Amino acid sequence: QQPVQSPQAVILREGEDAVINCSSSKALYSVHWYRQKHGEAPVFLMILLKGGEQKGHEKISASFNEKKQQSSLYLTASQLSYSGTYFCGEWTDRGSTLGRLYFGRGTQLTVWP
Amino acid sequence: DAGVIQSPRHEVTEMGQEVTLRCKPISGHDYLFWYRQTMMRGLELLIYFNNNVPIDDSGMPEDRFSAKMPNASFSTLKIQPSEPRDSAVYFCASRGTGYEQYFGPGTRLTVT
Secondary structure, X not given: OOOEEEOOEEEEEOOOOEEEEEEOOOOOOEEEEEEEOOOOOOEEEEXXXXXXXXXXXXXXXXXXXXXXXXXXXXXXXXXXXXXXXXXXXXXXXXXXXXXXXXXXXOEEEEEEO | OOOOEEEOOEEEEOOOOOEEEEEEOOOOOOEEEEEEEEOXXXXXXXXXXXXXXXXXXXXXXXXXXXXXXXXXXXXXXXXXXXXXXXXXXXXXXXXXXXXXXXXXXXXXEEEO
């Protein structure tokens, strides 16, 4: 039980945009996005609850399509600091805080000057 | 707040030895998670606790792995005996009333 992320890797020039997708085979209650820089721990970016909600963090935003069981992370005008591995996590235990978070394999984003 | 604290940061040991990893969660957080990260398998949840009680240990690889949380401010993950395939980065994370998990810096374990 693990969401599928695509693409596996993205290489960008500073200022370019990117989209990272996360798909699940199960009904989702929420989708969580984390970023992990090389040699560091994952850091929480945002959570999206069911209902097609969109959120933003700096110039990073995300959407959640509950019906399609998909979430997408949008990175606009990428900065060098955006480089890292992005993980989506799916929370399928509807209505309960005791559910576990399943992480995808990650998308490695590299931004070049 | 100091954040999640893990020790040691690096551990190199020989196959067959016992390894103990330690974690201090953020004060007031009542969830604690142990993850293992490798290139092959990504970020895997091994076990998590709620109010010091293990809730889901289905990710623990085998009987060589054990985890305890004797109180709200301390948890251990023990591997006995260790094997080279246990080499990985082990993260501890904690969570409070919200959904955000706060990860510790990790312990890089190398078993030779």
